[in-house]
Amino acid sequence: MLDMNCELIATLPYIANEEKVRRVLACPQISEARYNTGSASLMTPAETVALLKALSFEYSKRIWLDIKGRQLRVTRWADPQYEAIELNHKISVGYPAKIYFRNGEYSNIMKTKENRIIVDPLPREALGAGQSVNILAKDLEIEGYLTELDKKYLQAAQQQGINSVMASFVERHEDLTEILAFVPKAEIISKIESLKGIGFISSHKPGNLMAARDDLYIQTGQNKSMLGHLETIINSDGNAICASRIFSSLERQSTVDFSDISDLTLMRSMGYRCFMLCDNICNYHFDKAITAWRDFIGG
Numbered sequence: 001m002l003d004m005n006c007e008l009i010a011t012l013p014y015i016a017n018e019e020k021v022r023r024v025l026a027c028p029q030i031s032e033a034r035y036n037t038g039s040a041s042l043m044t045p046a047e048t049v050a051l052l053k054a055l056s057f058e059y060s061k062r063i064w065l066d067i068k069g070r071q072l073r074v075t076r077w078a079d080p081q082y083e084a085i086e087l088n089h090k091i092s093v094g095y096p097a098k099i100y101f102r103n104g105e106y107s108n109i110m111k112t113k114e115n116r117i118i119v120d121p122l123p124r125e126a127l128g129a130g131q132s133v134n135i136l137a138k139d140l141e142i143e144g145y146l147t148e149l150d151k152k153y154l155q156a157a158q159q160q161g162i163n164s165v166m167a168s169f170v171e172r173h174e175d176l177t178e179i180l181a182f183v184p185k186a187e188i189i190s191k192i193e194s195l196k197g198i199g200f201i202s203s204h205k206p207g208n209l210m211a212a213r214d215d216l217y218i219q220t221g222q223n224k225s226m227l228g229h230l231e232t233i234i235n236s237d238g239n240a241i242c243a244s245r246i247f248s249s250l251e252r253q254s255t256v257d258f259s260d261i262s263d264l265t266l267m268r269s270m271g272y273r274c275f276m277l278c279d280n281i282c283n284y285h286f287d288k289a290i291t292a293w294r295d296f297i298g299g
Contacts, residue, residue: 094139214244
């Protein structure tokens with residue numbers, strides 16, 4: 001029988017919805033929370049970090065700042081029939097190259113110039129600012145790590161004395177040193193989301209890891225090799241967090257299906273003891289997810 005001594009981290013809902021945010025933080029099944037700095041907010045990074053610090057103190061729960069790093073995101077609304085898609089980083093690719101959108105649709109990349117790309121076939125819908133994308137290519141180089149928004153959040157974190165940082169798409173030691181230049185005492189959880197990230201932990205053995213399974217599955221070819229990568233992460237860090245695709249069936253039905261329970265059981269059998277709920281589940285299906293979690297751990 002599996003030891004069900006597991007922890008659950010939540011992603012905070014949209015910060016403007018204070019009632020939802022407080023309900024998540026007040027939930028006894030939630031041990032810590034994550035704030036996605038890519039989510040919509042009318043507050044400045046300094047205002048947001050100050051609010052998060054106050055909420056963390058009020059509920060006695062750690063709140064992690066999740067910065068975007070090298071995660072590729074669309075920077076402005078675009079209809080790709082008439083405009084190039086603009087990304088938050090300059091890139092260069094080796095062909096063939098494909099870009100995957102949030103709905104699972106993908107297009108071939110035909111041409112790139114700095115942070116702009118032309119694709120074919122055209123996506124069926126216009127692309128919204130802030131939407132994350134994945135690029136799979138014969139070779140991919142993304143210029144820089146921290147975005148300007150990341151730097152503003154880290155500056156605010158340093159000023160407020162917040163040291164808890166989740167870092168997306170960590171692939172090299174220099175990514176961590178960039179963060180430490182802004183927050184010298186930062187405790188960093190490295191989100192492993194690419195083959196380069198897997199290579200990094202295999203050679204450098206850093207601690208504090210997260211298996212960010214959604215992007216990692218796409219980036220590693222969407223095949224059974226994913227199981228080996230998940231084992232690499234937990235073998236490198238016995239306290240690694242398993243994130244993404246937790247109770248994802250709730251996005252299409254009212255109760256979790258058997259595949260969700262089987263997935264958690266498999267991850268637990270690999271050694272994962274800490275799990276994190278994603279944005280959509282916490283925004284739209286939080287109560288049902290907590291019910292399923294109680295059932296899973298027998299609480």
